[in-house]
Amino acid sequence: xxxxxxxxxxxxxxxxxxxxxxxxxxxxxxxxxxxxxxxxxxxxxxxxxxxxxxxxxxxxxxxxxxxxxxxxxxxxxxxxxxxxxxxxxxxxxxxxxxxxxxxxxxxxxxxxxxxxxxxxxxxxxxxxxxxxxxxxxxxxxxxxxxxxxxxxxxxxxxxxxxxxxxxxxxxxxxxxxxxxxxxxxxxxxxxxxxxxxxxxxxxxxxxxxxxxxxxxxxxxxxxxxxxxxxxxxxxxxxxxxxxxxxxxxxxxxxxxxxxxxxxxxxxxxxxxxxx
Amino acid sequence: xxxxxxxxxxxxxxxxxxxxxxxxxxxxxxxxxxxxxxxxxxxxxxxxxxxxxxxxxxxxxxxxxxxxxxxxxxxxxxxxxxxxxxxxxxxxxxxxxxxxxxxxxxxxxxxxxxxxxxxxxxxxxxxxxxxxxxxxxxxxxxxxxxxxxxxxxxxxxxxxxxxxxxxxxxxxxxxxxxxxxxxxxxxxxxxxxxxxxxxxxxxxxxxxxxxxxxxxxxxxxxxxxxxxxxxxxxxxxxxxxxxxxxxxxxxxxxxxxxxxxxxxxxxxxxxxxxxxxxxxxxxxxxxxxxxxxxxxxxxxxxxxx
Numbered sequence: 001x002x003x004x005x006x007x008x009x010x011x012x013x014x015x016x017x018x019x020x021x022x023x024x025x026x027x028x029x030x031x032x033x034x035x036x037x038x039x040x041x042x043x044x045x046x047x048x049x050x051x052x053x054x055x056x057x058x059x060x061x062x063x064x065x066x067x068x069x070x071x072x073x074x075x076x077x078x079x080x081x082x083x084x085x086x087x088x089x090x091x092x093x094x095x096x097x098x099x100x101x102x103x104x105x106x107x108x109x110x111x112x113x114x115x116x117x118x119x120x121x122x123x124x125x126x127x128x129x130x131x132x133x134x135x136x137x138x139x140x141x142x143x144x145x146x147x148x149x150x151x152x153x154x155x156x157x158x159x160x161x162x163x164x165x166x167x168x169x170x171x172x173x174x175x176x177x178x179x180x181x182x183x184x185x186x187x188x189x190x191x192x193x194x195x196x197x198x199x200x201x202x203x204x205x206x207x208x209x210x211x212x213x214x215x216x217x218x219x220x221x222x223x224x225x226x227x228x229x230x231x232x233x234x235x236x237x238x239x240x241x242x243x244x245x246x247x248x249x250x251x252x253x254x255x256x257x258x259x260x261x262x263x264x265x266x267x268x269x270x271x272x273x274x275x
Numbered sequence: 276x277x278x279x280x281x282x283x284x285x286x287x288x289x290x291x292x293x294x295x296x297x298x299x300x301x302x303x304x305x306x307x308x309x310x311x312x313x314x315x316x317x318x319x320x321x322x323x324x325x326x327x328x329x330x331x332x333x334x335x336x337x338x339x340x341x342x343x344x345x346x347x348x349x350x351x352x353x354x355x356x357x358x359x360x361x362x363x364x365x366x367x368x369x370x371x372x373x374x375x376x377x378x379x380x381x382x383x384x385x386x387x388x389x390x391x392x393x394x395x396x397x398x399x400x401x402x403x404x405x406x407x408x409x410x411x412x413x414x415x416x417x418x419x420x421x422x423x424x425x426x427x428x429x430x431x432x433x434x435x436x437x438x439x440x441x442x443x444x445x446x447x448x449x450x451x452x453x454x455x456x457x458x459x460x461x462x463x464x465x466x467x468x469x470x471x472x473x474x475x476x477x478x479x480x481x482x483x484x485x486x487x488x489x490x491x492x493x494x495x496x497x498x499x500x501x502x503x504x505x506x507x508x509x510x511x512x513x514x515x516x517x518x519x520x521x522x523x524x525x526x527x528x529x530x531x532x533x534x535x536x537x538x539x540x541x542x543x544x545x546x547x548x549x550x551x552x553x554x555x556x557x558x559x560x561x562x563x564x565x566x567x568x569x570x571x572x573x574x575x576x577x578x579x580x
Contacts, residue, residue: 015384019381030402092311114318115566117566124543124551125325207402210520210535240413
């Protein structure tokens with residue numbers, strides 16, 4: 001009994017140790033770059049914590065390009081886009097979840113297929129369409145291709161289907177209109193799913209790169225991911241300063257946002273399952 | 276009294292009253308309209324345009340045909356991109372999923388610092404691809420990169436891992452696995468938590484060891500999640516090419532190019548729209564096939580009708 005008990009304890013402890021080791025290795029690259037970004041270049045790679053701390057790297061890189069502008073652009077893009085996607089997605093999801101209409105099955109299949117084909121991969125064609133709409137080099141031009149999100153429709157529809165029928169019937173009896181029922185019954189009941197979608201949308205569009213790179217030309221419209229790319233790998237060669245501070249600038253805000261809302265974030269990603 | 280006046284004075288409900296008289300099917304179509312317009316304009320229409328453009332002759336005046344596709348198949352860079360993409364899928368997807376499963380099993384138990392360990396595994400999945408790329412550019416850098424210091428400690432020569440055709444792909448695969456595994460860990464974690472505890476308890480009572488329990492209980496029950504994650508991971512390996520822009524520009528000598536990068540390069544750098552459209556159509560076809568497989572899986576998991 002006791003021998004077996006101690007053996008189990010030892011195996012458990014080893015398992016925990018192994019987990020810690022793997023977790024440490026996994027986070028090490030990020031932690032290391034963050035560490036180096038606050039160190040003087042000459043001692044950036046040493047582990048001596050008593051000297052060499054500085055903000056110079058960040059200041060240098062920050063001043064090398066209009067990053068303030070890039071941040072504002074990214075913020076406008078991700079917030080505006082999440083709001084638009086939610087409005088359009090909620091309306092469509094409501095149609096699918098509550099009403100019978102001719103063509104419903106076919107339309108839903110159409111939405112499902114779009115889950116895989118991101119507009120961003122149809123680079124040249126969408127470049128032409130968006131340019132023809134006069135939106136080249138604008139923030140709406142970046143967002144418009146994703147404004148109708150198949151993923152939003154799918155996710156919100158799944159949530160809407162769980163809304164109790166009794167609530168809907170009660171509201172009908174009270175004479176609420178169809179949009180009234182959407183607003184006062186469906187949306188309040190599924191708030192957390194919609195919030196989950198918002199988090200995923202914000203983080204994925206904060207991270208988008210290739211499409212904004214193509215559809216923008218000047219700092220007035222570029223998001224931070226595109227703005228930073230030039231400083232990360234300049235023709236003049238890599239420097240510790242540019243790389244480490246550049247990384248902080250591009251991952252910093254989203255990372256902080258994520259650490260604050262980490263529980264919600266992880267739940268949202270699990271719920272989505274089909275990003 | 277003008278229409279405007281009455282409009283302002285009437286309560287909102289009366290204003291919207293005509294909406295209430297629209298029959299349900301028409302109402303449903305109306306509220307679907309913005310989504311349908313958006314999805315068509317930026318997915319279906321460009322797809323159709325792409326197919327049309329890809330069928331144009333390579334030179335002006337040439338009749339329509341499959342010339343661009345022949346050019347594509349004959350293009351060694353396209354072959355490299357396709358082979359690279361397939362290699363990426365074949366190597367990174369199983370490794371990512373296996374690591375994700377291991378991580379999920381590890382952090383599914385109770386121990387001190389469990390939340391921190393989960394966070395450590397998941398955080399890379401949150402980073403922008405550009406950010407992950409810059410982190411690994413730092414790690415791989417020949418002069419000050421940690422990886423090279425490690426190689427030196429092991430008695431190997433320093434080398435520019437991203438600058439050699441033989442090492443650039445494995446080096447990029449590491450980045451991909453590092454970035455993706457955390458996300459799939461979350462999927463597995465959710466699935467693990469839905470496995471009834473009695474199953475494992477019964478197995479423990481029967482004297483089954485940890486590895487045996489994993490092989491006979493956990494792994495089979497995670498199979499649906501694995502299938503699902505597999506599709507997402509393969510699709511991701513075709514879609515995520517951002518790190519090439521920061522890390523290698525497809526080089527050295529196109530050794531690390533991937534299909535989507537090749538499309539970008541031919542469309543926006545070499546200005547060969549017809550050719551780029553052919554490669555686009557090819558890539559979209561792959562993704563549509565993956566979508567169909569995914570829908571069948573979804574169909575089994577949740578009844579979407």
